[in-house]
Amino acid sequence: MNKHVQWLKKNKLKVTPARMKMLDILENTEGLLPAEEIFLKLKDELPNVSLSTVYRSLEQLCNNDIVSAVNIEQKKEVHYELAHKHHAHHLICLSCGKVIHLHDCPVHGYADKMGEKHGFNITEHKLDLYGYCPACQ
Amino acid sequence: MNKHVQWLKKNKLKVTPARMKMLDILENTEGLLPAEEIFLKLKDELPNVSLSTVYRSLEQLCNNDIVSAVNIEQKKEVHYELAHKHHAHHLICLSCGKVIHLHDCPVHGYADKMGEKHGFNITEHKLDLYGYCPACQ
DNA sequence: CTCAATGCAAATCCTTTGCATACCT
């Protein structure tokens, strides 16, 4: 029984072809995908899937922290990725949209300090860097 | 001639009542406002304004770096604030939406390092902290 | 068998656009 099946079962989600293939697609993607692109890739294997299945599945997967939704600055659609990739931050090319995952995080100490200063209980943070990749400069 | 008029003239934007009042609204707001709320506040003073004027003005103001558009994680609409407030980062309450502007930035050295490592020319970054404010905890 | 998951179409929300008119400079 593979990892994806385990994730789904642990959260009492049914193991359906659509969900399994969506997880495969996300697993094999370096970067972020909008719902529409997940839908298109998914249709290659399941010609009858509907966009609403993609949205509903993503919602479930996000609710169970299997997938994370990311708002990319300057883009209107939400992008998705596997949650276990998301402890990282992003380096995003403003021209071609390429995304690199960064695994260092310089923010934790700062977050603690600011939380204390303003009386906030800080639960998460988002850090993304924007610029131009080697190919687009 | 006040500051807002100067900003508009410097960018060859016409000084209209709608734009002036929008800048006042943003100036007097601690935090971020979605277009719809700007529209509602604006209507108190200019009952005939239309939402499209708000969107079109915001677009102009953003293009000229007078206003910045911010994507808040987990919210679908774009939020706006005066750009000169935006050199800061945000501390956002997940419950009531309150926004505190943070003026320290722990990211610059990190951004330079990551840009160099991946060959990116980094032009901007976004850092927001999310949590619960004292009142909402 | 039972309820969650799906497909399809229609609805909704936020934002943008076309066009005629009004207004700043």
Add this chain to the structure above:
DNA sequence: AGGTATGCAAAGGATTTGCATTGAG
């Protein structure tokens, strides 16, 4: 005057929802 800005209504794109059907456990 001349072009920008505006109002109104209609269009658009992304996402959500209602309802009947299918399928996983």
